[in-house]
Amino acid sequence: MEKIIELHSIIKEFDGERVLDNIHLDIYDKEFVTILGPSGCGKTTTLRIIGGFETPDSGECYFDGKVINDVPAHRRHVNTVFQKYALFPHLNVFENIAFALRLQKVPENEIIRRVREMLDMVALRGFEHKNVNYLSGGQQQRVAIARALISQPRVLLLDEPLGALDLKLRKDMQNELKKIQQRTGITFIYVTHDQEEALTMSDTVVVMADGKIQQVGTPIDIYNEPINAFVADFIGESNILDGVMLADGRVRFSGKEFVCVDSGFEKNEPVDVVVRPEDVDFVAPEKGMLTGVVSSVTFKGVHYEFIVDIGGFKWMIQSTDFVDQDEKIGLSIDPDAIHIMRKSEYSGKYGDYSSFSDELDALSDANTVEEEL
Amino acid sequence: MKKFFSKGTAVAAPHLVWCVLFIVAPLLFVLYYSFTDTSGAFTLENMQSLSDYSDIFLTTIEMSIISTFGCFIIGYPLAYFISRSSEKQKKVYMVLLMLPMWTNLLIRTYSMMAILDDGGFFNTLLLSLELAPVHIVGTKGAVIFGMIYDFFPYMVLPIYTAITKIDHRVIEAASDLGCNGMQIMTRVILPLSRSGIISGITMVFVSSISTFYISQKLGGGTFELIGDTIERQFQSPSTYHIGASISLVMMILILISLAVMNRFSDEEENSAARSRIGK
Numbered sequence: 014m015e016k017i018i019e020l021h022s023i024i025k026e027f028d029g030e031r032v033l034d035n036i037h038l039d040i041y042d043k044e045f046v047t048i049l050g051p052s053g054c055g056k057t058t059t060l061r062i063i064g065g066f067e068t069p070d071s072g073e074c075y076f077d078g079k080v081i082n083d084v085p086a087h088r089r090h091v092n093t094v095f096q097k098y099a100l101f102p103h104l105n106v107f108e109n110i111a112f113a114l115r116l117q118k119v120p121e122n123e124i125i126r127r128v129r130e131m132l133d134m135v136a137l138r139g140f141e142h143k144n145v146n147y148l149s150g151g152q153q154q155r156v157a158i159a160r161a162l163i164s165q166p167r168v169l170l171l172d173e174p175l176g177a178l179d180l181k182l183r184k185d186m187q188n189e190l191k192k193i194q195q196r197t198g199i200t201f202i203y204v205t206h207d208q209e210e211a212l213t214m215s216d217t218v219v220v221m222a223d224g225k226i227q228q229v230g231t232p233i234d235i236y237n238e239p240i241n242a243f244v245a246d247f248i249g250e251s252n253i254l255d256g257v258m259l260a261d262g263r264v265r266f267s268g269k270e271f272v273c274v275d276s277g278f279e280k281n282e283p284v285d286v287v288v289r290p291e292d293v294d295f296v297a298p299e300k301g302m303l304t305g306v307v308s309s310v311t312f313k314g315v316h317y318e319f320i321v322d323i324g325g326f327k328w329m330i331q332s333t334d335f336v337d338q339d340e341k342i343g344l345s346i347d348p349d350a351i352h353i354m355r356k357s358e359y360s361g362k363y364g365d366y367s368s369f370s371d372e373l374d375a376l377s378d379a380n381t382v383e384e385e386l
Numbered sequence: 387m388k389k390f391f392s393k394g395t396a397v398a399a400p401h402l403v404w405c406v407l408f409i410v411a412p413l414l415f416v417l418y419y420s421f422t423d424t425s426g427a428f429t430l431e432n433m434q435s436l437s438d439y440s441d442i443f444l445t446t447i448e449m450s451i452i453s454t455f456g457c458f459i460i461g462y463p464l465a466y467f468i469s470r471s472s473e474k475q476k477k478v479y480m481v482l483l484m485l486p487m488w489t490n491l492l493i494r495t496y497s498m499m500a501i502l503d504d505g506g507f508f509n510t511l512l513l514s515l516e517l518a519p520v521h522i523v524g525t526k527g528a529v530i531f532g533m534i535y536d537f538f539p540y541m542v543l544p545i546y547t548a549i550t551k552i553d554h555r556v557i558e559a560a561s562d563l564g565c566n567g568m569q570i571m572t573r574v575i576l577p578l579s580r581s582g583i584i585s586g587i588t589m590v591f592v593s594s595i596s597t598f599y600i601s602q603k604l605g606g607g608t609f610e611l612i613g614d615t616i617e618r619q620f621q622s623p624s625t626y627h628i629g630a631s632i633s634l635v636m637m638i639l640i641l642i643s644l645a646v647m648n649r650f651s652d653e654e655e656n657s658a659a660r661s662r663i664g665k
Contacts, residue, residue, distance in 0.1 A: 086561045099555035113563040
């Protein structure tokens with residue numbers, strides 16, 4: 014696969030505040046890349062630099078091996094699906110989609126043919142003459158996608174395109190977008206703060222925080238081998254514990270020694286240990302590698318979610334077995350369920366569930382959406 | 387009856403009284419005078435004599451159209467420029483734009499005369515630059531200039547409001563899809579500011595067509611607009627009736643042009659309403 018977009022040492026500041034701090038990123042042709050991060054991490058700015066709406070303070074943006082820093086947005090082979098769609102309110106569905114072709118002075122019969130093709134692709138046949146302002150959110154979204162794809166760009170940028178849709182519609186659109194991407198073979202660069210969306214759709218996930226890229230990899234890599242406490246916490250749920258690497262394959266945390274599969278650390282190097290909530294098994298207290306007391310139980314449908322107090326540290330554990338609150342339990346952890354990470358600036362900030370509450374989580378999610386708009 | 391005396395009516399009552407006293411009653415007087423003679427008997431004579439004024443009507447309409455067009459040509463770019471400035475600059479420009487409106491119309495017109503008169507500031511300046519002086523006051527051009535000068539804030543303000551309401555992302559989307567600067571203007575900004583353009587045109591046109599004082603002063607008494615004619619009729623009681631009938635015809639003309647304008651803006655309003663529903 015060939016590189017289509019390369020970002021080299023991109024730095025961008027707004028009012029003296031560094032939004033992008035030395036970004037290096039290669040994006041390959043025909044890939045579905047997701048830039049994932051919390052609000053204010055610089056993901057939208059990265060997208061806007063690729064789209065031509067922002068100029069980096071320093072560094073280069075390459076397209077097909079050529080620097081495009083000074084190429085204005087309207088001359089880039091890159092189109093954008095904007096947050097909240099940004100459809101032209103004075104044009105109907107047909108004219109919105111035909112907009113780019115009209116500018117290129119494409120003959121009328123070809124415009125009709127290609128707009129029809131697009132309408133078929135986004136399942137909006139028959140909506141040609143509808144006023145875009147009358148459409149539902151999902152339909153507006155489809156028009157925005159068709160409008161951006163009709164001029165056959167090499168790269169499509171999508172800025173939280175599903176953020177304003179309800180959950181069910183969002184899931185449907187995720188599948189549809191993935192299908193469209195595979196069918197057209199256009200490189201998609203997708204920005205989102207929703208980690209599940211990123212894992213579902215992408216070939217490659219780029220995790221950003223504080224204006225820096227934290228990790229680039231396949232969804233499976235990112236989930237199974239997070240590079241630091243930030244990534245481990247942001248992607249899925251994680252119990253992150255202070256540990257010490259005793260030797261290759263041997264780690265000590267929570268006052269006990271464990272066998273693990275990681276190696277390559279110094280002897281007695283302090284590390285962050287990640288254990289995913291679903292990788293812990295309940296056993297009888299006397300058989301447990303660790304013992305703790307269940308401090309809360311939440312029914313989640315597929316499984317229960319427990320907060321377990323183990324020596325003062327609150328773990329999150331997900332299991333289909335039911336254990337009642339205040340019960341004493343033992344825990345068993347397989348060696349390959351233990352993931353070791355080097356210490357980073359994010360160590361100690363994440364992975365403790367002592368202040369955890371679902372409502373708080375939902376609240377902060379809602380805030381994220383608001384801020385991004 | 388219960389409905390009639392609802393809370394809403396009670397709140398609206400002072401305004402209702404105001405309307406009847408100062409809007410409906412004068413209109414009825416205009417109507418009454420239009421169709422009566424000095425003795426108060428019904429007559430169509432006033433209406434028949436209106437044909438004597440057809441030239442003045444035509445000149446007035448012509449000059450109103452020119453000044454409205456002039457306001458648009460100057461006002462639109464200015465409105466666009468202000469809407470693109472920083473918040474701080476916007477405030478300064480707005481004050482500069484409104485400042486003349488806080489000055490009395492008479493004073494503004496007199497100062498305009500002082501500037502444009504044959505011996506005024508402008509010609510003195512031309513002379514000192516060893517250029518030929520220009521006779522301005524007393525020409526049609528001067529009157530149109532005065533009208534544009536006085537009315538163009540009414541053009542700028544609604545257009546400015548309409549442009550600032552355009553979602554910035556829509557402009558970015560146009561640029562993303564291949565519009566250069568000029569195409570963004572013609573394909574997105576102009577169509578999306580149509581409601582502002584229509585209000586601006588309406589406000590300036592209506593003000594222009596009823597202009598009187600400006601034309602007397604800057605026209606140097608050489609010609610009159612329909613507003614001046616009406617004013618003159620009302621200076622002697624014997625011509626009240628003619629004045630009233632001219633006013634009536636004027637009102638009808640303005641109503642017709644407003645109705646035409648509204649047809650355009652209605653479409654705009656509807657689509658704006660739709661976009662609100664959409665959100």
